[in-house]
Amino acid sequence: MKRAFLRVLPQLLTLAALIALVTLFFPQFLSVDYQAGRLSGPVIDVLKRGAPVALLAVGMTLVIATRGIDLSVGTVMAITGAVAAWTISAGWGVGAAIILALAAGIACGVWNGCLVAIFGIQPIVATLILMTSGRGIAQLITEGRILTFTDPAFAWLGSGTLLGIPVPTILWIVAAIATVVLMRRTALGLLVEAIGINRAASALAGVNASVLLIAVYMASGLCAALAGIIATADIRGADANNAGLWLELDAILAVVIGGNSLLGGRFSVAASVLGAMIIQTIDTGILLAGFPSEYNLVIKAALVLVILVLQSPNLADHWHFVRENVRRRREPEPSPDVKS
Amino acid sequence: MLLSIRDLSKSFPGTRALDGVDFDLRAGEVHALLGENGAGKSTLIKCLTGAYRRDAGEIRLDGEKISPSSTSEAQELGIGTVYQEVNLLPNLTVAQNLTFGREPRRFGMVDGKAQRELAREMLDGYGLDIDVGRDLGAYSVAVRQIVAIARAVALSGKVLILDEPTASLDAAEVRMLFDVIRDLRDRGLGIIFVSHFLDQVFALCDRLTVLRNGRKITTETTADLDRVKLIEHMLGHELDRASEEAATTDSVADDRPELLRFEGIGRAGVVEPFDLTIRKGEVIGLAGLLGSGRTETAELMFGVRTPQTGKTRDADGPVSHATPREAIAAGFGFAPEDRKTHGIIADLSVRENIILAMQAHRGWTRPIPRAEQDAIAEDYIAKLDIRTSDADKPVGDLSGGNQQKVVLARWLAMNPRYLILDEPTRGIDVGAHAEILRLIQEITEEGMSILVISSELDELIAVVDRVIVLRDRKHMRELTGEEVATDAIVRAIASSDHAPDAARDHAR
Numbered sequence: 001m002k003r004a005f006l007r008v009l010p011q012l013l014t015l016a017a018l019i020a021l022v023t024l025f026f027p028q029f030l031s032v033d034y035q036a037g038r039l040s041g042p043v044i045d046v047l048k049r050g051a052p053v054a055l056l057a058v059g060m061t062l063v064i065a066t067r068g069i070d071l072s073v074g075t076v077m078a079i080t081g082a083v084a085a086w087t088i089s090a091g092w093g094v095g096a097a098i099i100l101a102l103a104a105g106i107a108c109g110v111w112n113g114c115l116v117a118i119f120g121i122q123p124i125v126a127t128l129i130l131m132t133s134g135r136g137i138a139q140l141i142t143e144g145r146i147l148t149f150t151d152p153a154f155a156w157l158g159s160g161t162l163l164g165i166p167v168p169t170i171l172w173i174v175a176a177i178a179t180v181v182l183m184r185r186t187a188l189g190l191l192v193e194a195i196g197i198n199r200a201a202s203a204l205a206g207v208n209a210s211v212l213l214i215a216v217y218m219a220s221g222l223c224a225a226l227a228g229i230i231a232t233a234d235i236r237g238a239d240a241n242n243a244g245l246w247l248e249l250d251a252i253l254a255v256v257i258g259g260n261s262l263l264g265g266r267f268s269v270a271a272s273v274l275g276a277m278i279i280q281t282i283d284t285g286i287l288l289a290g291f292p293s294e295y296n297l298v299i300k301a302a303l304v305l306v307i308l309v310l311q312s313p314n315l316a317d318h319w320h321f322v323r324e325n326v327r328r329r330r331e332p333e334p335s336p337d338v339k340s
Numbered sequence: 341m342l343l344s345i346r347d348l349s350k351s352f353p354g355t356r357a358l359d360g361v362d363f364d365l366r367a368g369e370v371h372a373l374l375g376e377n378g379a380g381k382s383t384l385i386k387c388l389t390g391a392y393r394r395d396a397g398e399i400r401l402d403g404e405k406i407s408p409s410s411t412s413e414a415q416e417l418g419i420g421t422v423y424q425e426v427n428l429l430p431n432l433t434v435a436q437n438l439t440f441g442r443e444p445r446r447f448g449m450v451d452g453k454a455q456r457e458l459a460r461e462m463l464d465g466y467g468l469d470i471d472v473g474r475d476l477g478a479y480s481v482a483v484r485q486i487v488a489i490a491r492a493v494a495l496s497g498k499v500l501i502l503d504e505p506t507a508s509l510d511a512a513e514v515r516m517l518f519d520v521i522r523d524l525r526d527r528g529l530g531i532i533f534v535s536h537f538l539d540q541v542f543a544l545c546d547r548l549t550v551l552r553n554g555r556k557i558t559t560e561t562t563a564d565l566d567r568v569k570l571i572e573h574m575l576g577h578e579l580d581r582a583s584e585e586a587a588t589t590d591s592v593a594d595d596r597p598e599l600l601r602f603e604g605i606g607r608a609g610v611v612e613p614f615d616l617t618i619r620k621g622e623v624i625g626l627a628g629l630l631g632s633g634r635t636e637t638a639e640l641m642f643g644v645r646t647p648q649t650g651k652t653r654d655a656d657g658p659v660s661h662a663t664p665r666e667a668i669a670a671g672f673g674f675a676p677e678d679r680k681t682h683g684i685i686a687d688l689s690v691r692e693n694i695i696l697a698m699q700a701h702r703g704w705t706r707p708i709p710r711a712e713q714d715a716i717a718e719d720y721i722a723k724l725d726i727r728t729s730d731a732d733k734p735v736g737d738l739s740g741g742n743q744q745k746v747v748l749a750r751w752l753a754m755n756p757r758y759l760i761l762d763e764p765t766r767g768i769d770v771g772a773h774a775e776i777l778r779l780i781q782e783i784t785e786e787g788m789s790i791l792v793i794s795s796e797l798d799e800l801i802a803v804v805d806r807v808i809v810l811r812d813r814k815h816m817r818e819l820t821g822e823e824v825a826t827d828a829i830v831r832a833i834a835s836s837d838h839a840p841d842a843a844r845d846h847a848r
Contacts, residue, residue, distance in 0.1 A: 186704050200681060200682050201681065201682050
């Protein structure tokens with residue numbers, strides 16, 4: 001438990017520092033209202049708007065842990081959104097829309113996973129195929145239009161609340177917790193890390209690397225489908241061209257800010273979703289602080305750069321050094337080495 | 341004194357890798373650095389070459405204090421290093437490799453002609469007659485090694501560190517390399533030679549320094565030291581007499597029950613079909629030169645490569661081993677030759693590495709409870725004497741011999757009936773060597789059958805009941821009982837009976 005907390009501590013500190021910074025420019029940032037049965041305020045807004053990237057980051061973390069990457073998640077959002085909107089328009093109801101959209105996401109994941117695990121195509125290339133072709137598929141489903149609908153039950157998934165909390169917020173938190181439990185209460189986490197670090201050695205130890213690889217891409221597709229449903233429900237329409245556009249990059253950024261190595265291996269889903277919240281806090285904070293909009297991307301880039309530099313492994317050695325020195329000063333006599 | 345090191349210390353979390361080590365290197369000598377794995381040899385070298393920063397102590401080169409903070413700084417000071425895996429670029433030409441980073445230029449462009457000329461000058465005196473315009477990858481490892489040495493000498497020119505330079509060379513190549521090293525010594529370089537091969541140390545080195553557990557044990561003149569004394573210095577205790585114990589077990593071999601029968605297992609271009617019967621508790625050795633099909637035989641048995649022909653059966657019927665998972669389900673285990681790429685999962689902890697095969701076999705839905713994992717890990721750390729500060733240390737931080745023990749522990753935890761060990765003692769020191777041979781004997785007493793692949797015949801003879809000799813991807817001969825002796829095996833490997841040639845002609 002302590003180890004898990006220490007793992008996410010840098011992300012928590014970063015988030016706290018960012019919130020302090022934003023509060024400096026926009027003092028009401030932390031104020032939360034409760035009106036007409038729903039919570040509102042900038043923080044709630046961050047938790048809601050950050051949902052798609054947080055969901056994508058959950059799946060992306062698993063894929064990156066296997067030393068892969070999934071560039072197609074933004075496109076999969078468009079495809080699954082289109083599937084959901086088409087199903088609603090066709091009058092099949094909310095249940096069918098959700099099930100079909102999730103199934104479409106899983107199918108996309110299986111496609112990516114098979115290219116990577118069975119045909120041995122490099123993940124970045126394999127998922128690039130769906131990334132570029134997927135929007136075409138989404139357009140075929142929406143027949144080139146923006147497919148709008150007015151189903152209040154489905155729209156609730158994007159803009160409704162449960163116990164005052166926005167539904168997208170609940171969805172990403174539940175998805176993240178479920179993933180953590182699934183990974184850490186079973187042996188999946190260990191096996192995923194093992195194939196990410198050394199696939200050949202893991203396979204020789206009897207780990208079913210191919211099946212696991214397909215499974216993580218499926219998980220990524222599933223997370224993207226959930227994100228697609230939220231995005232579509234939120235605007236009550238499926239926009240094949242713009243839904244989830246460039247979000248795969250934010251998801252990868254969230255995973256990296258979460259301190260997960262792109263070279264695979266050890267991973268933390270909690271740190272990744274905190275990374276997603278960090279990105280959303282920056283986005284929302286810049287808007288609230290009232291900078292002219294042309295500065296937004298530059299400020300975002302600068303903040304991300306600062307965060308990544310602070311987390312860089314080369315700097316980590318120095319942090320470690322500083323910490324050791326502080327500790328040594330506190331306890332003047334170094335404990336005698338029992339082992340030698 | 342060319343290089344003198346005083347009181348050098350370096351610690352890592354949990355271990356004291358070097359503890360007040362002194363070391364002197366004269367100009368014009370070859371000085372061997374010896375010790376078991378984890379003794380501190382590579383840490384010492386990394387402190388010298390600037391890869392690590394030392395915690396305490398001083399290094400003087402030509403009387404001047406130095407503290408290199410990077411390999412390139414060490415090179416400029418005059419300390420050049422050649423590693424076992426030659427750190428040159430095989431896809432560039434020999435000349436490009438030799439002049440890399442200081443290419444002769446003309447009008448701002450690399451002058452190819454001058455570059456080749458410079459390269460030829462650099463290689464002058466190494467007795468190497470090669471085309472410097474060809475890709476380095478076209479030449480043998482020995483030639484690459486000499487090119488690396490030539491580059492290091494030209495760049496640095498005072499101290500040359502050779503880290504396991506002979507590990508992948510054959511006898512003739514070793515002689516060629518030694519001539520080069522002696523020549524450099526006579527030219528006044530100080531050479532530090534790190535090797536596990538004691539014969540080579542005695543043949544080449546003027547003096548030697550032994551490290552153990554991060555401390556310097558002794559520095560002696562090679563000529564004044566005999567082998568037993570040296571091994572005692574290295575181990576700090578008497579060698580296990582594994583070989584004598586083994587000799588007594590041979591006679592009972594034949595009446596042990598049959599465990600597995602491989603019939604006509606083979607794959608085109610990998611290994612010709614072979615038959616092999618394995619008895620319970622038996623140790624079988626595979627001998628042969630590199631590329632003779634030893635590793636490939638193991639891979640076919642463990643399903644790393646799927647056999648195209650043949651079938652396998654045990655007492656209960658057919659056994660399937662087309663994939664590693666099937667082989668594991670059939671009670672097989674396999675500790676591969678290349679520990680780093682196929683054995684350990686470097687970033688996972690010792691505990692996770694040990695339980696990995698077990699966990700994979702149980703399936704992801706049934707995680708091994710943490711308490712049980714800890715118990716298994718502690719059990720094998722104690723049983724195999726794995727030296728680690730704790731079970732949660734990444735296995736990549738352990739020394740080679742301890743990594744090998746972790747891989748062994750992984751399979752022993754599975755309690756397989758048939759364990760394949762491919763070069764189990766490659767690249768590990770004399771002490772761990774003896775321990776692993778002892779382990780092999782202990783395991784078989786519990787009824788496990790073992791197949792050992794090894795290039796070291798002494799080692800094979802010490803542990804095996806039978807030896808299969810391979811040549812040209814074909815199982816040639818089986819030696820049992822009295823025949824299991826070095827000269828018999830060497831003769832079998834070398835024998836030029838024309839059967840295989842005839843078979844090959846026939847195949848064509």
